[in-house]
Amino acid sequence: MEPGFRLLVIDLGASSASTQVVPPSYVEHYLGGVGLVVRLLWDYCPPGADPLGPDNPLVFATGAMAGTLVPTSSKHAVAAKSPLTGFVGDSLSGGPWSLAFRRTGYSAIVVQGMAPTPTYVFIDDDTVHFRPATHLWGRGSYETEQLIRKELGDSAVRVSSIGPAGENKVRYACIGNDGTRQAGRTGLGAVMGSKRLKAIAVRGTRAVQVANHDRLVQVSIDLLKRGQGPATEKYRILGTVGNVLSLNRLGALPTNNFQRSTFPGAEAVSGEYLYQRYFRNTSACPACPIACQHNYRVTEGEYQGTRAQLDYESLFALGPLNGIASLPPILRAAQLCDELGLDTISTGVALAWAAECYQRGVLDEVDRGALHPAFGDYEALLRMLPRIATRSGLGDLLAEGVKRASASVGQGSEHWAMHAKGLELPGYEPRTLKTLALGLATGTRGGCHNRSAAYDVDMSGTVDRFRGEVGRGPLAAETEDLAATLDSLILCKFIRRCFDDLYAESARLFSLTTGLNSDAKELRRAGQRVVNLKKAFNIREGWTHQDDTLPPRLFSDPLPDGVGQGVSLGREELELMIADYYQARGWTAQGLIPEKKLRELGMGDIAAQLREVHDGHRRHNL
Amino acid sequence: MTHVTVELFGMSRLLAGQTEVELDLAGGSSLRDALAALAQEHAALVGPVLAPNGGGLHPCYALSLNGRSFAPDLDATLGPGDRVLILSTPAGG
Numbered sequence: 001m002e003p004g005f006r007l008l009v010i011d012l013g014a015s016s017a018s019t020q021v022v023p024p025s026y027v028e029h030y031l032g033g034v035g036l037v038v039r040l041l042w043d044y045c046p047p048g049a050d051p052l053g054p055d056n057p058l059v060f061a062t063g064a065m066a067g068t069l070v071p072t073s074s075k076h077a078v079a080a081k082s083p084l085t086g087f088v089g090d091s092l093s094g095g096p097w098s099l100a101f102r103r104t105g106y107s108a109i110v111v112q113g114m115a116p117t118p119t120y121v122f123i124d125d126d127t128v129h130f131r132p133a134t135h136l137w138g139r140g141s142y143e144t145e146q147l148i149r150k151e152l153g154d155s156a157v158r159v160s161s162i163g164p165a166g167e168n169k170v171r172y173a174c175i176g177n178d179g180t181r182q183a184g185r186t187g188l189g190a191v192m193g194s195k196r197l198k199a200i201a202v203r204g205t206r207a208v209q210v211a212n213h214d215r216l217v218q219v220s221i222d223l224l225k226r227g228q229g230p231a232t233e234k235y236r237i238l239g240t241v242g243n244v245l246s247l248n249r250l251g252a253l254p255t256n257n258f259q260r261s262t263f264p265g266a267e268a269v270s271g272e273y274l275y276q277r278y279f280r281n282t283s284a285c286p287a288c289p290i291a292c293q294h295n296y297r298v299t300e301g302e303y304q305g306t307r308a309q310l311d312y313e314s315l316f317a318l319g320p321l322n323g324i325a326s327l328p329p330i331l332r333a334a335q336l337c338d339e340l341g342l343d344t345i346s347t348g349v350a351l352a353w354a355a356e357c358y359q360r361g362v363l364d365e366v367d368r369g370a371l372h373p374a375f376g377d378y379e380a381l382l383r384m385l386p387r388i389a390t391r392s393g394l395g396d397l398l399a400e401g402v403k404r405a406s407a408s409v410g411q412g413s414e415h416w417a418m419h420a421k422g423l424e425l426p427g428y429e430p431r432t433l434k435t436l437a438l439g440l441a442t443g444t445r446g447g448c449h450n451r452s453a454a455y456d457v458d459m460s461g462t463v464d465r466f467r468g469e470v471g472r473g474p475l476a477a478e479t480e481d482l483a484a485t486l487d488s489l490i491l492c493k494f495i496r497r498c499f500d501d502l503y504a505e506s507a508r509l510f511s512l513t514t515g516l517n518s519d520a521k522e523l524r525r526a527g528q529r530v531v532n533l534k535k536a537f538n539i540r541e542g543w544t545h546q547d548d549t550l551p552p553r554l555f556s557d558p559l560p561d562g563v564g565q566g567v568s569l570g571r572e573e574l575e576l577m578i579a580d581y582y583q584a585r586g587w588t589a590q591g592l593i594p595e596k597k598l599r600e601l602g603m604g605d606i607a608a609q610l611r612e613v614h615d616g617h618r619r620h621n622l
Numbered sequence: 623m624t625h626v627t628v629e630l631f632g633m634s635r636l637l638a639g640q641t642e643v644e645l646d647l648a649g650g651s652s653l654r655d656a657l658a659a660l661a662q663e664h665a666a667l668v669g670p671v672l673a674p675n676g677g678g679l680h681p682c683y684a685l686s687l688n689g690r691s692f693a694p695d696l697d698a699t700l701g702p703g704d705r706v707l708i709l710s711t712p713a714g715g
């Protein structure tokens with residue numbers, strides 16, 4: 001039986017570490033992963049903390065099943081207050097680091113304070129070492145991993161680190177691990193950089209204890225077999241890059257900074273062509289039968305030697321969104337983003353915003369040493385990437401993210417700053433996917449498809465995706481709850497279609513691992529708790545109803561072509577869906593969480609702490 | 623005769639080895655008839671993409687009529703010039 005989740009609390013200012021036990025109620029209520037990191041964030045982040053100051057904790061946690069045979073469970077979540085949004089920032093990654101970390105005997109880390117000089121932390125099972133990282137500062141993530149392994153003399157050491165972007169507090173810097181994996185979104189790499197923490201290296205040698213080993217092995221093997229079947233074939237063979245042509249045909253592929261939703265060069269950057277021309281092999285997170293990670297290599301021409309992994313989001317952002325119709329420079333850009341520690345989605349959206357600024361004559365100063373971004377100009381895009389990571393010239397403005405950059409430039413550029421709550425939008429056109437529009441507007445981490453996945457509703461055949469209407473609220477809430485559950489267990493979303501009854505079967509896996517009684521109903525409630533907790537954090541940090549919105553372009557610019565020609569998003573249409581969503585969640589018309597709702601979910605402690613904030617809102621509104 | 627075009631995306635395109643399939647169906651044919659005709663021409667699609675025995679698509683794929691509506695009724699009658707899209711359901715990443 002697992003002796004509870006162990007938490008490592010690190011104080012970088014004092015170079016000290018202490019071990020605590022995660023309260024069992026946290027695991028019962030929030031499962032692990034995203035639920036646990038956000039719960040710990042709630043505890044350790046003082047209200048109003050500066051996201052890039054020493055008070056903002058950086059929290060890591062695996063799920064309960066990490067390190068076991070359960071397929072797709074070798075993942076970890078990271079959270080902090082986001083320097084992009086000022087609200088909850090959470091992101092997932094996976095790979096050998098997650099497994100090695102769990103095998104240290106810990107399940108979560110809270111990193112507090114700020115190191116006086118660049119530092120890396122080495123967690124060697126129970127022992128924590130603080131080591132100088134001045135010699136690593138300025139180096140890319142991949143090189144940092146290699147150097148740390150060499151320094152520690154053990155190729156089995158796994159490293160999670162930041163690149164130059166994180167060091168320079170680029171607000172959308174990511175945290176990379178195992179070469180090509182990233183906790184990509186919401187700028188958690190900038191938080192790590194603000195702490196002068198270059199890396200967390202781990203060596204874990206302990207077996208993970210589970211409550212019912214034999215039964216868990218049986219159930220896992222069954223799921224493993226299903227994971228090798230047709231339900232995951234598209235991830236195994238083509239990967240998510242297969243979305244390019246489908247979305248293009250559906251008028252849902254954001255192109256030229258969301259000026260349109262079809263891309264004339266789509267075939268040239270399609271997943272199908274990528275597969276036929278540049279595919280080398282696939283790799284997988286530990287204990288995963290799917291192996292969705294596709295490795296590509298460019299073997300000739302200007303970008304010969306480029307090796308990169310590419311998923312749909314990176315491809316859309318560095319390709320069609322910037323009008324780029326050639327795969328080799330897109331692969332090169334993805335490789336560079338990984339090395340520099342840049343979130344590809346936010347980077348692509350920032351560059352597309354700048355390209356439109358130049359197109360409209362809003363920005364005219366040319367950055368010395370770099371071509372200015374322009375749609376279709378891949379050389380300029382590639383030259384801008386290191387400048388963003390090092391905050392040089394125009395790169396310094398773009399490193400702030402499009403919300404801040406457009407507020408600083410003004411001249412109407414907010415109109416085409418494509419973000420929600422400060423987080424740059426992912427690769428799905430909200431004007432032709434109206435339930436997704438709702439999910440993006442109300443999402444607690446901002447413009448994110450992974451915590452909402454409301455496009456599933458739009459493509460289900462049960463709704464008119466071109467029209468927002470009452471009824472979408474409960475549907476969007478349901479996809480969000482499901483994502484929160486999977487992200488907290490943690491199970492990869494790509495295995496979700498392998499279950500006959502996802503909630504019941506994953507509750508079983510959770511029970512067999514932890515020994516806690518769980519069932520489908522309880523797991524659903526856990527997902528709801530996680531969503532409510534994230535919302536409560538945002539309310540605590542000053543969220544108001546006005547934050548649940550989308551960029552002006554989507555309301556006023558009808559799409560010029562494709563099956564969505566002439567379609568835009570009505571403000572009233574969105575408001576109608578938002579009201580429906582709040583109602584489905586049991587929130588007030590203003591989107592606040594009634595105390596009763598939190599108590600119903602067993603979150604009385606959160607309710608008590610939120611009460612003061614609610615009172616503040618009421619006083620303010622009198 | 624009703625002439626319809628089936629557009630293939632993702633895995634279905636790789637398995638069939640072509641981007642589109644032109645079908646000439648009897649007047650009054652349904653989507654189900656179109657899928658059956660497609661299965662006859664491209665046996666490689668049966669199993670991974672097309673459910674056997676005219677049962678529609680594997681749940682991981684989506685069917686769209688002319689790019690606008692999804693999962694339309696398999697018994698709906700097709701009109702001349704209709705385009706049937708076989709798509710992988712999107713997934714983030």
Ligand code: SF4
Nearest residue numbers: 284285288290292492
């Ligand atoms: S499907 Fe991909 S991301 Fe998910 S666990 Fe497997 S390899 Fe990792």
